Amino acid sequence: MVLIIVLWPEMANTAKYSKQRELILNILRSSKSHPTADEVYEQARLQIPKISLGTVYRNLNFLAAEGRIQRLGFDSGIAQFDGDLRDHYHIRCTRCGRIEDVPHGTHRVTYDEVESLTGYKIHHLHLAFFGLCRECKQKREEEP
Amino acid sequence: MVLIIVLWPEMANTAKYSKQRELILNILRSSKSHPTADEVYEQARLQIPKISLGTVYRNLNFLAAEGRIQRLGFDSGIAQFDGDLRDHYHIRCTRCGRIEDVPHGTHRVTYDEVESLTGYKIHHLHLAFFGLCRECKQKREEEP
DNA sequence: GTACTTGCAAAAGTTTTGCAAATTG
DNA sequence: CAATTTGCAAAACTTTTGCAAGTAC
Numbered sequence: 642m643v644l645i646i647v648l649w650p651e652m653a654n655t656a657k658y659s660k661q662r663e664l665i666l667n668i669l670r671s672s673k674s675h676p677t678a679d680e681v682y683e684q685a686r687l688q689i690p691k692i693s694l695g696t697v698y699r700n701l702n703f704l705a706a707e708g709r710i711q712r713l714g715f716d717s718g719i720a721q722f723d724g725d726l727r728d729h730y731h732i733r734c735t736r737c738g739r740i741e742d743v744p745h746g747t748h749r750v751t752y753d754e755v756e757s758l759t760g761y762k763i764h765h766l767h768l769a770f771f772g773l774c775r776e777c778k779q780k781r782e783e784e785p
Numbered sequence: 786m787v788l789i790i791v792l793w794p795e796m797a798n799t800a801k802y803s804k805q806r807e808l809i810l811n812i813l814r815s816s817k818s819h820p821t822a823d824e825v826y827e828q829a830r831l832q833i834p835k836i837s838l839g840t841v842y843r844n845l846n847f848l849a850a851e852g853r854i855q856r857l858g859f860d861s862g863i864a865q866f867d868g869d870l871r872d873h874y875h876i877r878c879t880r881c882g883r884i885e886d887v888p889h890g891t892h893r894v895t896y897d898e899v900e901s902l903t904g905y906k907i908h909h910l911h912l913a914f915f916g917l918c919r920e921c922k923q924k925r926e927e928e929p
Numbered sequence: 930g931t932a933c934t935t936g937c938a939a940a941a942g943t944t945t946t947g948c949a950a951a952t953t954g
Numbered sequence: 955c956a957a958t959t960t961g962c963a964a965a966a967c968t969t970t971t972g973c974a975a976g977t978a979c
Contacts, residue, residue, distance in 0.1 A: 732899065778905075778906055839961070933977085
């Protein structure tokens with residue numbers, strides 16, 4: 642219940658607490674796998690069996706709008722979510738679909754030049770690498 | 786018809802020519818708007834009225850797998866496509882959804898460090914900026 | 930008590946697929 | 955002729971929404 646105290650003051654001032662929303666946020670924060678809405682739903686059902694998929698979507702959208710989670714796109718046409726707000730990038734295997742984190746610091750991408758070039762006011766960026774993971778590199782060599 | 790000569794030798798050796806596939810590729814190459822599958826379909830119907838949405842999807846998937854077009858994710862849960870294969874990045878307005886190009890050269894993101902850090906063999910990356918476009922910046926000031 | 934949130938179920942929107950007919954090489 | 959591609963239509967999958975009941979403040 643500590644989380645309520647910690648998190649809710651940062652939510653929109655009209656927002657009310659719900660255990661469903663808390664659970665969804667916690668699932669994303671403790672996951673390293675960038676789950677889809679449906680995967681969050683399956684996780685959530687383990688703790689709140691009657692939770693509905695609609696509630697999961699509503700909360701994912703709410704939390705993303707509040708900036709408490711990140712909605713990621715990649716190339717799939719299916720949204721994936723990330724509860725890690727620290728500056729970091731992603732790398733995705735184009736063969737098995739696995740997504741892993743790339744720590745920030747390998748690159749220092751700054752906004753200034755792009756802002757003056759485009760006229761936009763930038764608030765965040767998403768850098769994703771695509772390639773073959775260790776396992777799939779090996780598999781490809783074995784069966785060409 | 787020149788395109789056939791230019792493009793088809795680069796397609797998978799099992800691939801056959803079709804005017805639908807040529808049209809879809811041309812639509813993406815001449816577009817600057819990063820269209821969704823449905824937008825490509827509407828464009829294509831102007832020239833081949835009986836083309837089906839299934840054909841559009843099949844060809845978009847084929848061309849993306851061949852590396853002839855890029856499938857973009859952003860955060861929408863809807864796939865968008867880009868026929869521009871030159872190195873460039875994207876910037877998207879989080880208010881109106883508009884997507885524009887950012888020329889490569891503002892940043893030089895190299896693969897080496899990330900490859901040794903992750904063990905992946907990287908073949909491409911996608912860098913996307915998110916923020917408010919010129920118009921939406923102004924609108925937000927007028928009506929807070 | 931009021932406003933926000935939920936579960937349910939239906940609707941809307943996106944993408945894939947089976948199949949017979951048409952087209953390509 | 956064999957293999958690939960198409961149009962059509964149905965199916966599968968993802969996301970949003972209306973509403974009455976429940977919960978938070």
